[in-house]
Amino acid sequence: MSPQRQAAAHVSAMTFDAMVEQVRYEGAYPTHDRAEQAVREVLAGLGRQLIGNERVSLAARLPIEAALELTAQVPRTEPLTGFEFVRDLAGRTGGTPATARWDAGTVFAVLARLAGEDLVSSVLAQLPNGYSLLFGRAELAPTG
Numbered sequence: 001m002s003p004q005r006q007a008a009a010h011v012s013a014m015t016f017d018a019m020v021e022q023v024r025y026e027g028a029y030p031t032h033d034r035a036e037q038a039v040r041e042v043l044a045g046l047g048r049q050l051i052g053n054e055r056v057s058l059a060a061r062l063p064i065e066a067a068l069e070l071t072a073q074v075p076r077t078e079p080l081t082g083f084e085f086v087r088d089l090a091g092r093t094g095g096t097p098a099t100a101r102w103d104a105g106t107v108f109a110v111l112a113r114l115a116g117e118d119l120v121s122s123v124l125a126q127l128p129n130g131y132s133l134l135f136g137r138a139e140l141a142p143t144g
Contacts, residue, residue, distance in 0.1 A: 016065035019110060027106035037093075040069050042107035045089050047073030049080060054123045061115050082130020101134070108135045 014022075017032075024035030043062075047070040050058065055075070059067040080088055090100035112120045112135050124131055132139035 014063055014114060016063040019063050019066060019114070022110050023106055026109060027102065038103040039066065039107055041089060041093055042104050043069040043111075044073050045085060045092070045104075046108075046111075047071060048076050049085065049127060050123065051075045051126070054119070054126050057119055058111075058115055058123060061119065062111070079126075079128055081128045082132075082134050085130070085134070104134045105136065112136065 020032060020036045020039055023029070023039050024032055027035060027038065029035040029038065043066055047055070050070075055071065059071050062070065086097055086100045086104060089095075089104060090097045093100060093103075095103070115123070120135060120137075124135065124137070129139065
């Protein structure tokens with residue numbers, strides 16, 4: 001089965017509002033609006049990093065509003081490392097690196113459950129160093 005067909009078979013049953021509420025609860029955001037802002041900003045940032053089948057498959061597993069936020073972005077020619085992603089997110093939102101890291105980690109945790117382990121592994125394989133930690137996974141350095 002092609003990646004596009006697999007993605008279509010996993011269309012999210014979660015609504016955008018339910019996704020935002022999950023982020024609000026897990027991130028301890030004071031309001032629905034603040035959680036929605038975090039969701040939109042983090043998904044837009046991720047949309048600037050991903051290309052190809054992973055981008056299409058991920059979008060297909062998200063609520064439509066989230067998928068549109070992800071896919072409305074033009075991917076960068078040189079993806080940012082995880083550290084640079086957080087720094088860029090902080091600059092775009094006017095927040096601190098600590099709040100940007102919190103936003104990314106909270107949104108990516110919910111995103112990972114929607115996407116599933118296999119797709120998250122494919123997404124992380126496409127991205128530079130530093131994203132595994134943002135997705136709540138250990139990032140192992142090669143020994144040698």
